[in-house]
Amino acid sequence: MSSPKNIKKRKLPGWMGVASKEESDLWKLERDFDFKVREIIRQGMVDLSLLGNQVLSTNEKWSLDNLVRHLLHRCLDKDPAGRKGDWDDWSMTDVMRKYAATDAYASLLVYNELQKRALKAS
Numbered sequence: 704m705s706s707p708k709n710i711k712k713r714k715l716p717g718w719m720g721v722a723s724k725e726e727s728d729l730w731k732l733e734r735d736f737d738f739k740v741r742e743i744i745r746q747g748m749v750d751l752s753l754l755g756n757q758v759l760s761t762n763e764k765w766s767l768d769n770l771v772r773h774l775l776h777r778c779l780d781k782d783p784a785g786r787k788g789d790w791d792d793w794s795m796t797d798v799m800r801k802y803a804a805t806d807a808y809a810s811l812l813v814y815n816e817l818q819k820r821a822l823k824a825s
Contacts, residue, residue, distance in 0.1 A: 751813050758817045758824070771809050774816045779809055 729740040729748075752765040755774075763769070768779045785802025788795070795803070 749814065751810060751817070754814070754817050758821045767806060767809055767813065770813045774813055774820075775809075779805060 733740045751767065751770055752763075755765045755770050756762055759773075765773075768781060771777050771779050780802075782798060782802060784796075785798045788799045788802075
């Protein structure tokens, strides 16, 4: 797995990140690794919480779990062993990898569902 120091060297044309209230994680990358995130946030980040409020005409403080429950009628497995692991250690446990992969996949599914609903509404 590459470290954040290697990420900043990559060129990712057309890349877009989707997350729910994860901007603070990006700011942590900036603090810890001299990784400038302002441009990423401005040009390539979709906050699912904000998008959810736009598409659903609400004013909620959506977590990813709440968006998954509301839109997909599923529950995310938020195993504390994955959530509270040592995320500074790059040798992730299987539980941590599953947690991260599940969040990434759920984010994509939520984004796709919000896009589908936005198209229906227009």
